[in-house]
Amino acid sequence: MLGSKDATxxxxxxxxxxxxxxxxxKLGLKAxxxxxxxxxxxxxxxxSLLVYESQFAGTNKAxxxxxxxxxxxxxxxxxxxxxxxxxxxYDGLPEVTRDGDVHRAGGMKLAWFKDPDxxxxxxxxx
Numbered sequence: 001m002l003g004s005k006d007a008t009x010x011x012x013x014x015x016x017x018x019x020x021x022x023x024x025x026k027l028g029l030k031a032x033x034x035x036x037x038x039x040x041x042x043x044x045x046x047x048s049l050l051v052y053e054s055q056f057a058g059t060n061k062a063x064x065x066x067x068x069x070x071x072x073x074x075x076x077x078x079x080x081x082x083x084x085x086x087x088x089x090y091d092g093l094p095e096v097t098r099d100g101d102v103h104r105a106g107g108m109k110l111a112w113f114k115d116p117d118x119x120x121x122x123x124x125x126x
Contacts, residue, residue, distance in 0.1 A: 009047070009065045012054035013117045016040065019051050022115050026083045058118035066122040073109050073125035077101065080113065088112040088120070 013019035016038045023029045029042040029049065038053035049065060069076050077087075087101035090112065096105045103110040109125040 006047070008050050010050045010052070011064050011115070011119050012057040012060075013051055013115070013119070014053065014055075014057040015116070016051070016053050018116050023049070023051060026080065026085055060119060062120065063112070063122045064119040066124060068124050068126045070125060073111075073123060076123060077111060085113050088114065 011019075020031070020040060023040075023042060024031065029044055031040050032043045032048075033041045035041065040051045042049040042051065044067070067076075081087075081101075088111075089098060089101070090096075090103065091098060093103065093105075096103050096110070098104070101111055103112075109123075111123045113121050113123075115121065
């Protein structure tokens with residue numbers, strides 16, 4: 001039923017103007033449309049990211065969005081660092097080690113960062 005349909009990542013934010021600065025200037029996403037006041041659609045590769053204002057913004061304590069970036073992992077990490085993005089450290093994850101900001105699980109590199117509202121974003125070298 002839904003297996004052949006596209007899905008959209010959805011992230012709640014408190015301040016759409018601050019969110020737009022973060023998602024556009026720091027992450028390099030391009031807005032592809034708005035759906036009224038307080039809602040912005042972004043294109044990210046072949047998928048979409050919907051960012052909208054909500055009083056519940058920042059209450060999710062789990063990962064909101066994951067980007068599979070393959071061999072560009074290190075370059076993307078450096079680019080984000082140069083734009084002031086800081087990375088989260090999650091020690092004690094099963095079968096995961098950490099070297100600085102980079103977590104490793106098997107042959108994969110992993111990193112997490114937050115947007116201004118505390119939504120957790122994830123990079124993976126797959």
